[in-house]
Amino acid sequence: MTINLKRMIPFLDKDELTLLIEKIKTSENQEYEGVKLMSVIPFLEDEMIDKLFLEELDKDGSFVSIAPFVSDNMWPIVAEKIINGNSTTNIVGLFPFMDEKTLNDLFIKAEAEQIAGLDAVKFLPFVSDEAVDKAFLNRIKANKDYLPFLPFVTDECLHQFAEAFCQGDTEVDIDAMYPFMTQEDIKMIFKHVIEKKEN
């Protein structure tokens, strides 16, 4: 009679689980008797999961699949590693798990080009509206490409450009912005241009 190790996992104690993980990690194909690391993760204590996550992150392994089980106090540590350049892995897959503060901090650093190889645009669906608007306005001031930000910028933020345009600010690239504005702002802009052409 053969024992199915996979079915035994919920009944293993802490030491046995630790031993099983060691066997999986040291095996050539990252599998021990049909058991992969991901099958064991839900049965581990938080501390152990966090440790495994950091190990996988450092070696650019399967850290994203462990991420849903990682405790929240890990994210500032991960963020620090990324900011300090100690982690070169593609961390975009971790964004949905990170808390808003960590994410906003990373976004600000990425926007300031302080994180090599991390495009701030990748953060846009995840960061707060305030952070997106602020970065968008900074990009306009700095004459940097703001077009990828437009679908994520709030209506209120774009409204100020509609008003500025109608008050004669010709610096505003209204042709790029109007498709993303509210119908009221679009009508205001078109009526303004039509009136100007008629006079």
Place this chain on the structure above:
Amino acid sequence: MLDSYAIGNKIRDLRVANQYNQDKLAEILFVSRQAVSRWELGLTLPSVDNLIELSKIFKISFEEILCMNEPVVIDEENIFVGHDRHFIIKKIIENKLEVDLFDVFYQFSNSERLIVLKAIKNNKIKASLPRLWVKLTPEEQKYLKNEVTIK
């Protein structure tokens, strides 16, 4: 936000109805034929000046060309057919388009799913999360974990 795809179809229909080919329309507006083609495909929108010129040529209001007063009609089988994806997502997260998220969630791309979930998380839209929960990946469930208590 405007529905560039619907506007493209409208420009094409108006051009054909007024018996212009793309070259002729491009010539009148001093733009390239490719520019007209890109408008009609919904890839870009005409500039404000060109749109006003189009409204003069076709003798209709800019609101009509921009499909502003038209109801958004969607096919539940594919909610994006005939529309710009950004436009549909924005309508959903602004609560201006009624869809059953449970039925259409599979039609969203990964980033669109997260944009919709962010709107749910920020209470911009209401959704039956316990019902939707089974359709979410572990990552998405974690993203919403503080917003829902699964009974």
